[in-house]
Amino acid sequence: MSGDGASGIRVLVVEDDPRMLDVLASHIERMGHAVRKARGAVEALQLLEEGPADLVLSDVRMPGMDGRTFLQVAGQRFPELRVVLMTAFGSIDDAVEAMQAGAYSYVLKPFKVELIAAVLRNAAREVALGRERAGLRRAIGGKWSADRIIGTSPQIQAVRRVIREAAALSATVLVTGPSGSGKEMVARAIHYEGPRAARPFVPVNCAAIPEPLFESAMFGHRRGAFTDAHESQAGFAEQSSGGTLFLDEVGDIPLSQQVKLLRMLQESEVTPVGASRPVPVDLRVVAATHEDLEAMVHSGRFREDLYYRVNVLRIHLPGLRERPGDLGALAEHLLLEIAHEHGTPALGFTEGALSALSGHPWPGNVRELRNVVERAALAARGRRIDSTDLPFAAPAPAPACATAPAAIATLSEVEREQIEKVLRLCSWNRSAAARILGIDRRTLFTKIQRHRLAVPGGRDPDGDAEG
Numbered sequence: 001m002s003g004d005g006a007s008g009i010r011v012l013v014v015e016d017d018p019r020m021l022d023v024l025a026s027h028i029e030r031m032g033h034a035v036r037k038a039r040g041a042v043e044a045l046q047l048l049e050e051g052p053a054d055l056v057l058s059d060v061r062m063p064g065m066d067g068r069t070f071l072q073v074a075g076q077r078f079p080e081l082r083v084v085l086m087t088a089f090g091s092i093d094d095a096v097e098a099m100q101a102g103a104y105s106y107v108l109k110p111f112k113v114e115l116i117a118a119v120l121r122n123a124a125r126e127v128a129l130g131r132e133r134a135g136l137r138r139a140i141g142g143k144w145s146a147d148r149i150i151g152t153s154p155q156i157q158a159v160r161r162v163i164r165e166a167a168a169l170s171a172t173v174l175v176t177g178p179s180g181s182g183k184e185m186v187a188r189a190i191h192y193e194g195p196r197a198a199r200p201f202v203p204v205n206c207a208a209i210p211e212p213l214f215e216s217a218m219f220g221h222r223r224g225a226f227t228d229a230h231e232s233q234a235g236f237a238e239q240s241s242g243g244t245l246f247l248d249e250v251g252d253i254p255l256s257q258q259v260k261l262l263r264m265l266q267e268s269e270v271t272p273v274g275a276s277r278p279v280p281v282d283l284r285v286v287a288a289t290h291e292d293l294e295a296m297v298h299s300g301r302f303r304e305d306l307y308y309r310v311n312v313l314r315i316h317l318p319g320l321r322e323r324p325g326d327l328g329a330l331a332e333h334l335l336l337e338i339a340h341e342h343g344t345p346a347l348g349f350t351e352g353a354l355s356a357l358s359g360h361p362w363p364g365n366v367r368e369l370r371n372v373v374e375r376a377a378l379a380a381r382g383r384r385i386d387s388t389d390l391p392f393a394a395p396a397p398a399p400a401c402a403t404a405p406a407a408i409a410t411l412s413e414v415e416r417e418q419i420e421k422v423l424r425l426c427s428w429n430r431s432a433a434a435r436i437l438g439i440d441r442r443t444l445f446t447k448i449q450r451h452r453l454a455v456p457g458g459r460d461p462d463g464d465a466e467g
């Protein structure tokens, strides 16, 4: 119909004049939309309870409940509903008021059919976009379902079961386990297996946010709240509203900020920096840590009250060494995944390779296994992976730290990464970044040049020449 990919939507027409109601309905049907008719606001509410509509076209002056009251009631009961009010010519105040009261649009009576067609086309485009987004999220969600967490060990089977149970609830989940054991995978599965799957999953690495920026990053800020706050910005908490906020490395939240986080979890609201009033947030929090939070509570590095608020449901991922039965299946699965990514064949492992894999201690757990398999697949160049292709089975006796040399960065790489991270957090404002990094601006500038760090878009957020 409309030629832009949008298809018909579900429209409900509310009009007390029966002749007008029929005329309107048949026009809208001809435009390619599905129409239901109501003689008044009360009947309209009943029809909406029976089945959803994408848009309601309602008269304002009707006996009984008028259009404005209907708008109010329907808006509360069906927050996603678009209501278009038809107001009589000359009552422009009605129109202004309608928009203020949350109407999607209004049309003046007597109206032109083309005008209604345009409003409906617009709504149809929005509906189609929304469906497309939800579909995309579902497709991404499939990639992150609990089934993708590989392992037949009783521990991993239990993890998959608890994920499915936890997904249906909105209680906070604490995921624990050593580095590289799959904590983020679990967090994503909880989100995508649950009713919030079509809303955002917002991962936040709490260890990566410098303390001075934590509050504004997490809770947002208002324009002018501090020197560099040129625009108001929603924090991670608000961005995840309706979806899931993933607090990774929750043990690294600065003590000074923990009480604010506690308040957010208790009150379901956040106060952006510089705001006078709190903003409500619809939160589902999944937190993860490789640290021993109980020990941190005992030593006073983590608030006890926050610990209890975070540790409502608990999922523990054992290290790879504690579930040796999973190793073979995981290695095969990761090889297939990697082969798919690189477009190379995956012929599996020789007996020798498998026994070398089982003999390894896996301090870096599944992430380390993935790195090892990736390098072995490259070394094997299309053959089956043999023990000699494994990086730790090199001829020279391996020293303790030689298990994953590729994973260890040089000092310069660490410096570059840290500088880039802080610059990004400060929107590339070098003065602010230098303060956080504890160096002067000139030193920072030299380092930016040495590491060839480029400002995205080439603009200079400091607005002054560096000299």
Ligand SMILES: Nc1ncnc2c1ncn2[C@@H]1O[C@H](COP(=O)(O)OP(=O)(O)OP(=O)(O)O)[C@@H](O)[C@H]1O
Pocket: 148, 149, 150, 151, 177, 178, 179, 180, 181, 182, 183, 184, 185, 186, 290, 330, 333, 366, 367, 370
């Ligand atoms: N059971 C599993 N099945 C398949 N892939 C897995 C599994 N566990 C982990 N992985 C893979 O291992 C890698 C590390 O997983 P993840 O990032 O979830 O670990 P983590 O516990 O969050 O690590 P860290 O503590 O370092 O942040 C990812 O590539 C993930 O896809």
Ligand SMILES: [Mg+2]
Pocket: 183, 184, 248
């Ligand atoms: Mg992680």
